[in-house]
Amino acid sequence: MDRPNIPLNALRAFEVAARQGSFTRAAIELRVTQAAVSHQLIALEELLGTTLFLRTPKGLVLTDEGTALHPVLTQSFDRIGSVLDRFLDGRYQETLNLGVVTTFATGYLIERLPDFQAKHPGVNLRLFTNNNRVDIAKEGLDIAIRFGEGLWPGLHAAPLLTTPLTPLCSPEVAQSLKTPQDLAGHPLFRSYRSDEWELWFQQAAAPCPKIEGPVFDSSVAMADMVEAGLGIALLPYHMFARRLATGRLIRPFPTEITTGKYWLTHLKSKPATPALTLFKNWLLAQEPVTST
Template sequence: MDRPNLPLNGLRAFEVAARQGSFTRAAIELRVTQAAVSQQISRLEDLLGVTLFTRTSNGLVLTDEGAALHPVLTRNFDEIGDVLDRFLDGRYRETLHLGVVTTFAAGWLVERLPAFVAGHPGISLRLFTNNNRVDIAKEGLHMAIRFGDGDWPGLIAVPLFEAPLSPLCAPELAARLRDPADLAGQTLFRSYRADEWAMWFAAADAACPDLQGPVFDSSVAMAELAAAGLGVALLPALMFRRQLSEGRLARPFAAEIATGRYWLTRPRNKPPSPAMRAVESWLVEESGRA
């Protein structure tokens, strides 16, 4: 098809709907109505003479024709967007969207960003925090820092560093904890990884009590509640050095467990841009010092 005849609006609507798996979510991203998205895709299907989606109760499913078209559009729209981002402030700069688990951002990364900015004036690094559940493609990210074992399908994972977990609490409470068994009478805050406390008690050679404490998806929230004296949180002490040095938190026991590490991840099927390579090199170098 000749370039002047390319149905750009329909192609854009199709790419977003295929990526989001929903006309409703596509409409939100494109800032139009759901009906407008549906109409654009219907016109595209009429023009091409094929069906691009099968509508099911679970959402949109790409047909063979849609599956052939989608990755080509995604790759090219991403490349166009990347180049346009570099001109947003009137000069050529490369913008990089980095997803970061909140604990890592607050406890390690943000304080180091001024050094990165000073050393890389041609890169605009934008952070988007999450609770360790992130989809790079759907959220418009280039890379993401997350915690785990490094095994994420479709992603290249570069190891940064471990951050072992240990109990942290208010200093007043820590002074009353003489033995790991003393934790049995305390509120133990839990994360969505249900086996962490059991692993820690095993490492401390103590029996794990019946766990009844609230479950959180944010280590930062657990740390704030622990600092207020409302319970004990199992946290990566490395990420809360500031609170420990300021006396807001205390570490009553030396025992710790390693349940994973922080990783820098990026899509396997997309070549890294110069900014992505620069961020990776800088993070690996800085994490070596950690």
Template sequence: MDRPHLPLNALRAFEASARHLSFTRAGLELCVSQAAVSHQVKRLEERLGTILFRRLPRGLALTDEGAALVPVLAESFDRIGHTLERYADGRFHDVLTVGVVGTFATGWLIPRLPDFRVRHPFIDLRILTNNNRVDLAGEGLDYAIRFGDGTWQGAEADRLVIAPLTPLCAPALAGRLKSPADLAGETLLRSYRADEWPGWFRAAAAPCPPLRGPIFDSSVTMAAAAMAGAGVGLLPAAMFRAERDEGRLIQPFATEWETGAYWLTRLKTRIESTAMCTFREWLLSA
């Protein structure tokens, strides 16, 4: 079936007029006269057989029919614009959307993004951070980088980095910690995983004290609290190398507890695009 001819100029004139509620301001945006915009909108109304604007003494008001058309056109023009942007530099840019747990994003991925950009300039990487709770299908993600044991229903997983947990704290607080038993007198910052501190104390062969410290849904915010002297955080030291090198976080004990790793995951039903394969290979090699 032949597609009906779309009056694109008239549709664009209407969409701009609807945003500004003014033919004059729409004309300025489109670099045409007010009369030309008004004429295009009039042609569109005649074609549709309905009135889209009420002409007021000062400006315009959308009719119900006009208001129903606006969001459809706005979304369509936005999608066209975004697609055309992907042809910058005379080559099509692949878009890759990755959900990343915030700790891995700040502690590992972001410092390495310049290298990825230099190597693969035609992949537009879009990063959405989360607190390890992610829905690959519902959020429209190509990949998700998350922490755990690598078993997520319906997902393929490649292990990226092992990041055992260990206590980290501010320098002033570290001076009071001579042995794991000394932690009983400090505020122990917790994650929503209730087994972490008990697991670390078992690895340290020390009794776990009652846990009453504040609970965080992100290691990044827990680390910020630890640096502020709010308590001792049980954190993946490998993700806070810069803070440790700068002396803002101190690791008072050598004991580490391995509870999981960071994994690159995708839906088993998701066919890998060229951009996905490129990103996966870069991650695993890095």
């Protein structure tokens, strides 16, 4: 059936009558006469070539065909109503719950959000930061931005940024670093991805010392410790461009490794809302970060 020919009034009359179990109660809800409801339903049955109701002394009883059609219409009208409810003062309004790993939030996203809000004032963005461990469904999120390989069961994943890792340190510590081997004389902070330092030393063609430094679940926390001169960390240097530009952090060696990307993820089982689509398209269109 062509969409322009969908009999919306008749379908609405059927949905209400099936839910109310009565032409009379359906007429009251729709604010029309009982005859108008009956006329719409007869026309719908003629169009579909099937009987949707059995009229019995106890009321309306759905046929198999009516039983198949009713829940589809209820869900569809509920979704339409939900969207229409979001139009306030002539403008679409929707809340979007966004979970984002803290490093990406502070190093990339937050400074760009004014542009999104200016372009889409009807989207109320609620930001929840995390340490890259997040469950979209359980936490009631619409989107999660996370770091990894893009393989999460049940999720759509769109690549955002590749941010290589390289050692960062304070200016004072940098003075003692001439070769990669000199790193062994300092605490080397680790993330929960335990093989990163080994991969970096392999890339630098240098022996990997025994890594015994503290383990962190936050790159931002590691950067704070590094800036205080307490050690050295492998960090996604693009996310700390401001600290590098001001000299608060130093990149002592050019060697870098890539262990994953930042991804925008959302549930496959949940239809994308207008706000989700607007945010996703906006973020994917942003300029990539540049080398520091």
